Amino acid sequence: MGYGTLDSVLSFERSNVPPSGSLILITDTLSSDGNFLIHHFIANHLKANRHVVLVGFNQLLSHYQAIGKKLGIDLSQEKSKSLFSFIDGLTSFYCPNDTSQSASSISQSSSPFEDNLRKFYVMVKKVVAEHPVESAVSLVIDDLSTLLFAGIQVEAVLRFVKNCRLLIEKSEYILSTRGLSSGYSRDVSGDITIARGPRNNDTSYRTASWHYKTVDNNVQFFAKGHSAGI
Amino acid sequence: MAIAWRYKGLGRFESGVPTGKVTPSMTLSKQLSKTDAPRPFCNTFDLTKTIPESIIGAASLSLLDINNIIEGSGDTRLYDQILQKIRTMMKEKGLSNIEASDASEQVNTLRICIESIDSPGWPPQRPGEVFKFFHALRGLLRSSNAAAVITMPAHLYSDDSQDVVRRIEHMSDAVIELDSFAARPGTADTAYSQDYHGLFYVHKLPVINSLVSPSTKLSILLGSGHSNLGFKLRRKKFSIETFHLPPEGGVSERRTGPNKQKGTGEAESKIAGKVASVGCGSLPGKTDLYEF
Numbered sequence: 001m002g003y004g005t006l007d008s009v010l011s012f013e014r015s016n017v018p019p020s021g022s023l024i025l026i027t028d029t030l031s032s033d034g035n036f037l038i039h040h041f042i043a044n045h046l047k048a049n050r051h052v053v054l055v056g057f058n059q060l061l062s063h064y065q066a067i068g069k070k071l072g073i074d075l076s077q078e079k080s081k082s083l084f085s086f087i088d089g090l091t092s093f094y095c096p097n098d099t100s101q102s103a104s105s106i107s108q109s110s111s112p113f114e115d116n117l118r119k120f121y122v123m124v125k126k127v128v129a130e131h132p133v134e135s136a137v138s139l140v141i142d143d144l145s146t147l148l149f150a151g152i153q154v155e156a157v158l159r160f161v162k163n164c165r166l167l168i169e170k171s172e173y174i175l176s177t178r179g180l181s182s183g184y185s186r187d188v189s190g191d192i193t194i195a196r197g198p199r200n201n202d203t204s205y206r207t208a209s210w211h212y213k214t215v216d217n218n219v220q221f222f223a224k225g226h227s228a229g230i
Numbered sequence: 231m232a233i234a235w236r237y238k239g240l241g242r243f244e245s246g247v248p249t250g251k252v253t254p255s256m257t258l259s260k261q262l263s264k265t266d267a268p269r270p271f272c273n274t275f276d277l278t279k280t281i282p283e284s285i286i287g288a289a290s291l292s293l294l295d296i297n298n299i300i301e302g303s304g305d306t307r308l309y310d311q312i313l314q315k316i317r318t319m320m321k322e323k324g325l326s327n328i329e330a331s332d333a334s335e336q337v338n339t340l341r342i343c344i345e346s347i348d349s350p351g352w353p354p355q356r357p358g359e360v361f362k363f364f365h366a367l368r369g370l371l372r373s374s375n376a377a378a379v380i381t382m383p384a385h386l387y388s389d390d391s392q393d394v395v396r397r398i399e400h401m402s403d404a405v406i407e408l409d410s411f412a413a414r415p416g417t418a419d420t421a422y423s424q425d426y427h428g429l430f431y432v433h434k435l436p437v438i439n440s441l442v443s444p445s446t447k448l449s450i451l452l453g454s455g456h457s458n459l460g461f462k463l464r465r466k467k468f469s470i471e472t473f474h475l476p477p478e479g480g481v482s483e484r485r486t487g488p489n490k491q492k493g494t495g496e497a498e499s500k501i502a503g504k505v506a507s508v509g510c511g512s513l514p515g516k517t518d519l520y521e522f
Contacts, residue, residue: 215442
């Protein structure tokens with residue numbers, strides 16, 4: 001299941017799952033991939049019997065399955081129980097059929113690509129709708145920057161996010177990972193800051209920063225300078 | 231470059247070069263299991279040697295010439311066409327995982343090499359097209375038995391447009407950078423530029439299906455906490471070593487004062503000795519698992 005030490009750091013009220021209607025933003029840098037945090041949330045949600053829809057722009061399902069196994073969740077089993085759905089944004093975003101189609105319409109500017117996004121949204125909507133209405137569905141998107149980098153306007157991406165209904169332009173928690181400023185270390189993989197987003201009214205929450213260390217089947221979070229290896 | 235290394239390893243088994251579409255490195259591993267002799271993979275790669283023509287002839291190679299692609303179709307969207315060509319190639323040779331049915335069948339690997347992508351020699355494309363190409367290519371690679379090595383002239387991108395390179399780095403599984411001293415006016419004549427030709431950065435390592443990059447655990451070079459790597463290019467070999475500053479006053483002192491020649495000479499031979507035993511770096515006396 002998720003990373004125990006991160007659970008205690010985040011300390012959500014109900015079974016380590018963020019409150020319903022909330023949005024969590026994860027940012028990362030090249031030297032510290034924030035991808036491991038996604039697995040934490042997927043694992044925790046499934047454990048709490050909540051539905052998860054994962055949109056993967058960066059990886060195929062097999063990647064999430066392989067890591068899920070290490071964390072003790074079987075995604076294919078959850079899928080057969082229809083708790084979990086996966087939308088492949090990596091291979092299906094550029095459909096082979098599209099190339100022959102758009103070859104005839106070279107004159108069009110960037111709009112066909114944004115059309116893709118619209119079509120893609122319809123797909124996401126369909127998949128989300130397959131889950132029962134009363135159950136809290138968590139939508140996990142990995143990762144949005146791919147869309148931005150691919151030349152889609154920020155507005156279009158925001159519209160996509162907005163339309164996903166769960167999400168608004170401001171988030172409640174912001175988790176950002178960075179590489180260590182002092183360079184590579186064997187005992188510490190990076191630095192994570194957990195901040196309260198603009199929409200979060202929990203004034204008692206203090207922004208805090210931890211070090212983390214990724215190992216094969218877990219990630220440990222600890223206060224700076226308290227690594228077991230130091 | 232990557233392909234050339236693999237061919238070099240094959241050179242020893244020249245008699246056993248098979249026909250058909252079996253790729254050289256696959257053949258190599260097959261031969262190894264037969265003879266049971268643990269031969270280090272590409273242990274010495276000699277830059278002065280060329281690949282024997284018979285090996286090139288036996289391998290299944292195809293070349294996509296970007297100029298021909300453009301002229302042939304009149305379509306200017308180059309990257310889409312390259313992708314389409316790779317896609318059809320995968321389909322023809324049955325390399326796609328999705329379509330693969332028989333597990334016992336000999337699996338081949340497609341290796342894609344693209345040199346200096348989006349360099350001035352390439353026809354100009356709309357900004358963002360390169361990124362889409364990388365994204366789509368990643369999707370292709372993930373669903374097939376293929377790997378791609380792509381080089382990019384990142385130094386041609388000015389500091390303003392660095393984010394172009396950065397975005398592509400985000401989209402790749404592994405990123406390494408060679409930073410030459412000769413290209414930088416400030417570092418061209420420094421003491422360390424005598425020993426190294428530039429710095430070698432590992433920005434990103436592949437973490438496919440795992441939380442930790444497997445190569446971080448295996449490489450002594452990276453695992454020991456060194457992030458300072460330098461490279462040097464000699465006539466016969468290219469080596470990556472941990473970067474050390476030379477002893478103070480090193481080379482320049484030897485030229486000015488004959489009295490001091492002995493002392494610095496010793497220091498130099500020490501460095502040279504260390505280099506010889508270390509090869510591509512790592513701990514003295516120990517050979518790195520991935521030494522080449």
